[in-house]
Amino acid sequence: MTAMATRIPQEFIDEVTSKTNIVDVISKYVQLKKSGKNLFGLCPFHEERTPSFSVAEDKQIFHCFSCGRGGNVFKFIMEMESKTFPESVVEVAQMGNIPIPDQYQASNENYQNSDSQVLIKMYSEAAKLYSHILLKTENGTPALKYLNGRDLDNGLIETFDLGYAPNNSNLLLQFFKDRKIDDSTLRKSGLFAENQEGELFDRFRDRVMVPITDEAGNIIAFSGRILNKSEGTAKYMNSPETPIFNKSKALFNLSNAKKAIRDNKSVILFEGFMDVISAYKAGVTNGVASMGTSLTDQQLYTLSRLTNQINVCYDGDDPGVEATYRALTQLNDDRFSYGVISVPNQKDPDEYIRSDGADKFKNLVENGVQTPMSFILNYFRRNYNLNNEHDQIEFLNRSLNEIVKLQSPVEIDMYVGKIADEMGVSKEAINKELDTLRRKMAIKRPANNNKNVQQAALEKVTATVRSNYDRIEKSERCLIYWAINFPEVRINLKGSGFEFVHANYQDLFNSLLSYSEQEESNDEEINISDFMNVLDNDQKNLLAELEMMPMPVEYSDQEIDDYINNINNSGLEVKVTDINRRLKEAAMVGDSKLQLELTKQLIDVRRLLSN
Structure with a gap:
């Protein structure tokens, strides 16, 4: 087992593995659809249009054919949530409601990890402090009254980790200085601002604090709502961008809403954080809010892994209706269907x-x-007096300019019928007008607009996984596949002292032999998912890639012999090249004795090759 995993006993890892289905875990992050034996979806680790992310339920592993990542359920959580191996075991156990003995909890008490983990830990600690001030101190009473006045009880406040930052310029600063956090990290965190003398002070003061989480539920930023509005003070203040927070990627409440989004097969896009929280309290739990006015490409990609339906629910007043119209004109990604909740x-x-x-x-x-x-x-209709002929024509023209963009003939016919009835115009006249508009659009349409270029670039994902292997490497890949899946092949190769040509296959084979000896399973089938736990990242990716190859159920002895001969002969081919190089060098210096010796060697190797 790797050093990382020694904090948690193998028995507990085995228990979590045996009680977990990788499909259930990955389905929380990716829409998976059955295709043949495996399930496919859009890779959560890079943007793509065509699903190349595959999950093999029978082997309990995943692999992306585009970016090359692969592994078992723990590797998925490690990659997805930037967790260590022990933390991922605990996370998977929690997902499956598997009891976790206290002594096995992953230790995460210090700040000496990667930059990102340090900042995530700081935001978690800050949220706890703000929550304590809100719920347990006199300082927090006005903020608590404000939230209770908006029908948010303590249970809901705790669900969303709401807190209060008091009107004190260095409370949080002192909190982290006491924990020996250096100035460089404090500046990088985004939790503090600087005065003209370069002194740090708390960025958020006298604000109700709303934590923003990443998809995994880690707090990565705050939005603070002012309690006592004064001249020139913004109602809401958001964290600046940091190594862990990118506002174009983050979606408020996504980590809470993921399951409901999948279950409802739709997501509701709200305008404000408080709308999301109120809706959640009302039992509508598939709501999110963006950090800006419209959804970005990254946010849309994240949602596309979970659903194909986005419903916009903004304010019902005039500015809200305007914002909804703007959102709809910007939401033209063809991966989704859209709806409006007015x-x-x-x-x-x-x-x-x-x-x-x-x-x-x-x-x-x-x-x-x-x-x-x-x-x-x-x-x-809101903008026109439809009793006035001029307004009627304007309304008709604007409406047709929208209807002409529709793709579905049924939808077009339905709206043409409605407009014809409402305006007292024949459907034939409206359809003629639509034909004219289509011709105008075809003339104006650029041959290759920017969106098409971007989409083509997105679809052309640069694959890091090779597919063009030479005869030798194909033989190595197939041979190691059979060695992993059939003990007798593994034992025969080990007994004959066989070696692979390429180091990555030999390293994986060495790990396989070591694992099978440790597990006392020399003559038993290997559990692929468990084997993953002892491998490094590159080996995990390679194993997942090999296990996803379309291979027959059984092998033949002749096939194995052919692979071994191909690989062994590759050594002879390398020898021929080497002898020829040395012959040239001997001829250049006039060493006839060495030339004769090398020529004999060359004849012997060629004879072996011809056999």
């Missing part, structure tokens, strides 16, 4: 829930989703 009475979702109740809001979410076109047509 909040009645010009209220925001939080106000509507508090005034009309959770049940009405849930009903609105479940039964009141409009199509984008339906919302857009209603949006246009």
Whole structure:
């Protein structure tokens, strides 16, 4: 076992492995669909359009054919959540509700890890301090009253780790100085600002603190809402970007909402953090909010791994309706279908829930989703007096310019019918107008616009995994596959003193022999997922890649002999090249005795090769 894993006994690792299905864990992060024997989805480690991320349920491993990452369930969590091996074992155990004895908990009490882990630990500690001040001190009473006044009870406050940063310029600074955090790390964290003299002070003061988490649930940033508004003070203040926080990637509440997004097959995009929290309290738990006005490509990619349906639920007042229209014009990613949940009475979702109740809001979410076109047509109607002929023509023109963008003939026909009835115009006239618009669009459409170029670049993911192997390496790959999966092949190779040509296959074979001896399973089948735990990163990736090869169920003795001969002969081919090089050198210096000796060697090696 690796040194990293010695903190947790093998028996506990075995228990977690035996009680966990890798498909259940990975499904929390990736939409998986069955294709043949395995399941496929979009890789969570890089952007792609065509799913190349594969999960083999029978072997309990994953592998991406594009970026080359592979491993078992623990490796997935290590990669996905930047955790150590022990931490990933504990995380997987928690996911499966497997009891974790206290002495096996992964130690994470110091700050001497990687930069990212130091900052994640700092944000976790800061959130605990802010939460304590809010819930347990007099300083936090006004902030607690404000939250209770918005119908947020202590249970909900704890669910979202809400806190309060008091009006004190160095409370948090002193907290971390007491823990011997150096100035460089304090500056890098984004938790502090600097005065003109270069002295640090707490960035957040007199604010209700809303933690922002990454997909794994680690706190990576804060958004602070001011309690006592004064001239020139922003209502909300967000953390600056840091090594762990990129606002174009983060989505508020994603870690809490992932399961509900998958279960509901949709995500609700809210405008504000408080709307997400209120909706959560009302039982609508698949809501997220972006850190800006519109979803970025990175945020859309993250959501595309979980769902194909985005429903926008912004405020019902005029600015909210404008924001919804802007969002819909920007949300043109063809991986998704879109819907709009319009909040009645010009209220925001939080106000509507508090005034009309959770049940009405849930009903609105479940039964009141409009199509984008339906919302857009209603949006246009707000701006025109449809009793006025001039406005009627303007409304008709704007509507047709949107309808012409639709792809579905059924949708087009439906909206053409509605507009025709409403405006007292024939469907034929509207369809003629649409044909004219299509011709104009075809003329104006650039041959290769920027979005097409970006999409083509995205689809052309540079694969780091080779697929063009020569005869020797193909033989090595197949031979080691059979050695892993059939004990008798492994034992025969070991007994004959066989060696692979390429170091990476020989290293994996050495690890295989060492593992099979330790596990006393020389003559037993190898558990691929368990074998992964003793390998380094590169070997894990290679093993996953080999195990995902399309191989037959059985091998033949002749096949094994051919592979061994190919590999052994490759050594002879290398020898021929080497002897020829030395012959040239001997001829250059006129060493006839060495030339004769090398010529004899060359004849012997060629004879072996011909046999």
